Amino acid sequence: MELRIHKGSLEEAVSEAASVLGKKTLLPVLNGIKMEVREQGLVLVGSDGELMTKKVIPVQQGGFESMETGACVLPAAFLHDLVKKMPGPIHMMKDGSRMLIESGEVKSSLSALSTDEYPRIPDIESNGSILMDSKDLVELVRQTLFAAAKEGSRPVLTGVHFEFSEDDVQAVATDSHRLAFVRKRLRSGKNHSCTVPMKTLSKLIKLFKNVKGPLRISMTDQLFKVESSESTLVSKLLEGVFPKMEALLPKSSKAELLIDKKRLINSVDRAGLFAKDTSNHQVKLRFSEEKKLNISSFSQQVGTIEENIPLEGVERVSGEGSMDVYVDSQFLSEALKATQGNHIHLFYNGKMSPLVIRSAESDDQVHVISPVRA
Amino acid sequence: MELRIHKGSLEEAVSEAASVLGKKTLLPVLNGIKMEVREQGLVLVGSDGELMTKKVIPVQQGGFESMETGACVLPAAFLHDLVKKMPGPIHMMKDGSRMLIESGEVKSSLSALSTDEYPRIPDIESNGSILMDSKDLVELVRQTLFAAAKEGSRPVLTGVHFEFSEDDVQAVATDSHRLAFVRKRLRSGKNHSCTVPMKTLSKLIKLFKNVKGPLRISMTDQLFKVESSESTLVSKLLEGVFPKMEALLPKSSKAELLIDKKRLINSVDRAGLFAKDTSNHQVKLRFSEEKKLNISSFSQQVGTIEENIPLEGVERVSGEGSMDVYVDSQFLSEALKATQGNHIHLFYNGKMSPLVIRSAESDDQVHVISPVRA
Numbered sequence: 001m002e003l004r005i006h007k008g009s010l011e012e013a014v015s016e017a018a019s020v021l022g023k024k025t026l027l028p029v030l031n032g033i034k035m036e037v038r039e040q041g042l043v044l045v046g047s048d049g050e051l052m053t054k055k056v057i058p059v060q061q062g063g064f065e066s067m068e069t070g071a072c073v074l075p076a077a078f079l080h081d082l083v084k085k086m087p088g089p090i091h092m093m094k095d096g097s098r099m100l101i102e103s104g105e106v107k108s109s110l111s112a113l114s115t116d117e118y119p120r121i122p123d124i125e126s127n128g129s130i131l132m133d134s135k136d137l138v139e140l141v142r143q144t145l146f147a148a149a150k151e152g153s154r155p156v157l158t159g160v161h162f163e164f165s166e167d168d169v170q171a172v173a174t175d176s177h178r179l180a181f182v183r184k185r186l187r188s189g190k191n192h193s194c195t196v197p198m199k200t201l202s203k204l205i206k207l208f209k210n211v212k213g214p215l216r217i218s219m220t221d222q223l224f225k226v227e228s229s230e231s232t233l234v235s236k237l238l239e240g241v242f243p244k245m246e247a248l249l250p251k252s253s254k255a256e257l258l259i260d261k262k263r264l265i266n267s268v269d270r271a272g273l274f275a276k277d278t279s280n281h282q283v284k285l286r287f288s289e290e291k292k293l294n295i296s297s298f299s300q301q302v303g304t305i306e307e308n309i310p311l312e313g314v315e316r317v318s319g320e321g322s323m324d325v326y327v328d329s330q331f332l333s334e335a336l337k338a339t340q341g342n343h344i345h346l347f348y349n350g351k352m353s354p355l356v357i358r359s360a361e362s363d364d365q366v367h368v369i370s371p372v373r374a
Numbered sequence: 375m376e377l378r379i380h381k382g383s384l385e386e387a388v389s390e391a392a393s394v395l396g397k398k399t400l401l402p403v404l405n406g407i408k409m410e411v412r413e414q415g416l417v418l419v420g421s422d423g424e425l426m427t428k429k430v431i432p433v434q435q436g437g438f439e440s441m442e443t444g445a446c447v448l449p450a451a452f453l454h455d456l457v458k459k460m461p462g463p464i465h466m467m468k469d470g471s472r473m474l475i476e477s478g479e480v481k482s483s484l485s486a487l488s489t490d491e492y493p494r495i496p497d498i499e500s501n502g503s504i505l506m507d508s509k510d511l512v513e514l515v516r517q518t519l520f521a522a523a524k525e526g527s528r529p530v531l532t533g534v535h536f537e538f539s540e541d542d543v544q545a546v547a548t549d550s551h552r553l554a555f556v557r558k559r560l561r562s563g564k565n566h567s568c569t570v571p572m573k574t575l576s577k578l579i580k581l582f583k584n585v586k587g588p589l590r591i592s593m594t595d596q597l598f599k600v601e602s603s604e605s606t607l608v609s610k611l612l613e614g615v616f617p618k619m620e621a622l623l624p625k626s627s628k629a630e631l632l633i634d635k636k637r638l639i640n641s642v643d644r645a646g647l648f649a650k651d652t653s654n655h656q657v658k659l660r661f662s663e664e665k666k667l668n669i670s671s672f673s674q675q676v677g678t679i680e681e682n683i684p685l686e687g688v689e690r691v692s693g694e695g696s697m698d699v700y701v702d703s704q705f706l707s708e709a710l711k712a713t714q715g716n717h718i719h720l721f722y723n724g725k726m727s728p729l730v731i732r733s734a735e736s737d738d739q740v741h742v743i744s745p746v747r748a
Contacts, residue, residue: 078647078676085644098677106644110677270459270480273452302452303472303484 001070001094003037007103009062010090011083013055016231017046018076020053020203029073034118036071046076047119051200053207054121054232063089070094072112082108121234124225129218130164130188134211134228140171140182141201143338143365147180148173148198156195156240163193172245178331179248179368180338195242196224200235207231248368250354253347255323257293258313258360261344264293265336267309271297272329274305280328280372285355287311287323287348297329312343323348325371327355335367375444375468377411381477383436384464385457387429390605391420392450394427394577403447403491410445410489420450421493425574427581428495428606437463444468446486456482495608498599503592504538504562508585508602514545514556515575517712517739521554522547522572530569530614537567546619552705553622553742554712569616570598574609581605622742624728627721629697631667632687632734635718638667639710641683645671646703648679654746655704659729661685661697661722671703686717697722699745701729709741 017033034045042057042064057064072094083090086103093100099112141160149157152175160173169186172179204226208215211228218225225234271283274297286294291314296306325348332355336344341361348355357367391407408419416431416438431438446468457464460477467474473486515534523531526549534547543560546553578600582589585602592599599608645657648671660668665688670680699722706729710718715735722729731741 075676081647082644082679085640085647087640104681105683106641106679106681108644108648108677108679111675266459266461267480270456273455273459274482301485302449303482305456305480305482307478307480309479 001037001072001099002067002092003042004063004065004067004089004091005042005057006063007083007086007088007090009057009064011080013042013044013057013062014076014080014083016055016207017044017053018080019206020046020048020051021076022048029113029117030119031076032073032113032118033076033079034071034073034115036115037066037069039066039069042066045118045121049119050197051203051235052119052121052233053203054234056230067093071115072099073115073118074099074110074112079110082110121232122223124218124220124223124234128190129216130186130190130192131214132169132186132188132217134208134213134215136184136186137215137217137226138205138209140169140184141205143182143340144171144173144180145198145201145205146173146334146338147175147178147367149175150198152176154240156238156242159195159197159238160201161193161195161242164188164190166191172242174243174245174248174368176243177328177370178335179245179366180335181245181366181368183364192219193242194219194224195238195240197235197238200224200233204233207233248354249366250347250349250356250368253349253356255287255348256315257287257311257323257346257348258315259293259309259311259344259346261336261339261342263309264344265333267295267307268329268333268336270307271295271305272333273297274299274302275329277301281330282326282372283329283332284326285323286325287314293346325351325355326373327369328372331369332357335369339365339367375411375446375473376441376466377416378437378439378441378463378465379416379431380437381457381460381462381464383431383438385454387416387418387431387436388450388454388457390429390581391418391427392454393580394420394422394425395450396422403487404493405450406447406487406492407450407453408445408447408489408492411440411443413440413443416440419492419495423493424571425577425609426493426495426607427577428608430604441467445489446473447489447492448473448484448486453484456484495606496597498592498594498597498608502564503590504560504564504566505588506543506560506562506591508582508587508589510558510560511589511591511600512579512583514543514558515579517556517714518545518547518554519572519575519579520547520708520712521549521552521741523549524572526550528614530612530616533569533571533612534575535567535569535616538562538564540565546616548617548619548622548742551702551744552709553619553740554709555619555740555742557738566593567616568593568598569612569614571609571612574598574607578607581607622728623740624721624723624730624742627723627730629661629722630689631661631685631697631720631722632689633667633683633685633718633720635710635713635716637683638718639707641669641681642703642707642710644681645669645679646707647671648673648676649703651675655702656700656746657703657706659697659699659701661688667720699725699729700747701743702746705743706731709743713739713741 036043044055091102098109101108163170216227275281283297292308298304341359343360410417418429465476472483475482537544590601649655657671666682672678715733717734
């Protein structure tokens with residue numbers, strides 16, 4: 001096994017593969033990345049057992065020269081730090097159980113493990129894959145991921161649920177106190193659904209946010225795979241039945257307010273300051289006749305805050321004629337920040353009923369937030 | 375007590391005063407900053423009991439308008455976050471035990487404590503102060519502070535020792551394994567020495583690194599004060615006798631090597647990677663006839679590294695004719711990085727004797743590093 005490569009391209013590829021590794025695992029090979037020199041390219045694989053990434057550097061790209069094929073597992077964090085500090089182009093050559101690494105005057109050797117015990121990237125029996133623009137996929141994930149459950153008794157909620165149908169894809173995440181829903185047009189011609197773990201999706205954003213063009217998505221009942229021309233991400237899926245989104249959406253509303261999004265975000269963030277010492281970060285939203293939304297909060301120890309923000313429009317105010325509800329300021333803020341466009345519609349249906357937030361400019365995003373008790 | 379002020383200038387001043395506060399103290403007033411409206415300016419004071427800062431915003435600067443004089447103590451972190459999130463100019467008015475804070479549509483109130491229990495900035499009986507260029511003082515601190523003891527049985531070593539004499543100032547720090555010494559020309563006409571705590575000096579760098587022009591330094595036996603036109607820093611001094619630097623400097627040397635500083639820093643940092651799992655980060659420096667310095671290190675678990683760096687000059691090689699010494703790579707790296715100029719002299723005086731590093735371009739900086747046992 002022998003190769004030459006530019007420092008920068010190796011550093012980037014090692015960094016990518018190393019980033020999925022866990023903190024420290026009991027299985028020594030999982031603290032390493034698998035490096036394989038093929039005739040046609042250099043392949044780097046990182047895995048935490050649940051999630052794998054593969055990066056390919058084709059021959060002649062990034063100065064890569066394949067001199068002798070072979071594969072081994074190298075200590076990931078170490079290799080990354082070392083390559084970063086090397087003075088220039090890198091020459092690597094395997095010698096028994098050591099990998100010799102040279103750059104300029106520097107000679108180093110790292111212990112190299114066999115690839116026998118390294119997890120293999122599972123084959124996905126492809127009954128056809130789906131092409132999706134990378135920007136759309138990354139956006140879909142960014143606009144929902146924050147609402148997934150951080151932990152909890154229902155593992156299926158610790159991910160984002162995707163439903164691909166004939167001509168769109170829907171993504172939903174909920175921690176059972178709030179829900180984020182996004183839909184994108186996509187002529188996939190497939191019907192398939194799956195729930196992808198949070199860690200995989202955070203990694204997906206990092207890997208593909210700067211990639212331009214289409215990504216290839218493949219799925220089985222257990223696995224989820226996303227590929228660009230150079231990078232592959234494969235992950236296990238979450239098991240369990242994801243709750244139906246319709247069950248969580250209120251059917252009607254007593255008031256519908258049109259609000260400048262940025263203005264509302266700023267107000268909620270300010271009020272949230274004073275809600276830090278309540279367990280649910282509660283702020284109060286109040287609306288009555290005068291076409292203003294009043295946002296307030298207080299902290300027993302520190303003080304109070306209150307402001308009125310002008311409404312751009314008020315519709316369908318029913319008999320009750322006013323609104324008075326406590327919500328978690330962090331949930332509200334995150335939902336607003338994930339919503340596209342300059343204006344949002346806020347739907348109120350009573351003190352104990354969830355608030356619904358929709359972009360005023362698109363039907364493709366919905367957020368639902370349960371009220372908290374004052 | 376009532377004032378108006380621009381959001382930006384209040385935010386900056388509050389941030390400065392709040393930054394000296396400890397994590398959480400038992401004395402509630404020390405979680406707050408003291409705010410005082412005077413006819414001529416707004417004064418903000420922060421203190422952790424050992425260390426105080428004072429910031430003055432003169433009338434009409436930063437939009438400050440003094441409407442009614444008075445003083446109180448406000449919760450520091452809260453006030454900072456709130457001011458940062460306010461939409462524009464700020465109006466503050468004290469009402470009993472509350473401070474009302476308004477900005478645009480936002481109305482807030484914070485609990486305000488009396489200033490009775492707040493530490494006072496001690497008067498320094500000035501028998502004349504010393505003027506020193508802020509750039510010089512900050513440099514003096516930056517080039518020595520890292521070598522002070524982080525903790526340990528001798529509290530006096532957890533600071534930097536300053537000696538002002540007729541026409542220079544010297545700064546020394548040592549944790550007893552290494553030492554940093556810097557001297558600057560300064561016609562102060564004073565003779566005075568003191569040992570200033572590490573936390574004070576970190577704060578000094580932050581406060582004054584962007585200040586241009588002279589700072590005023592005053593000292594008593596217990597206190598140290600530095601002032602610019604707008605900011606004041608007052609600190610207690612460390613007690614105890616600081617060791618004499620001459621006792622730590624080797625009197626002679628067996629070899630004197632002239633080396634490109636950057637080249638050496640890079641090599642030491644690389645070798646240091648492999649020294650991470652030894653308790654003293656040991657790397658080996660070896661020099662023999664061929665006009666190269668060999669730097670190497672190894673980690674039992676991971677591997678080895680070695681390189682030769684060319685020497686720009688070799689002098690006074692005595693009988694022994696070679697050098698072979700183990701040092702802490704972090705200590706060596708920090709000393710090199712703190713040294714000015716492009717080249718350094720490395721003085722070697724035997725396997726068990728401290729290494730000495732001097733800038734090749736100036737006599738005003740010396741670093742001493744004890745060898746470690748292999």
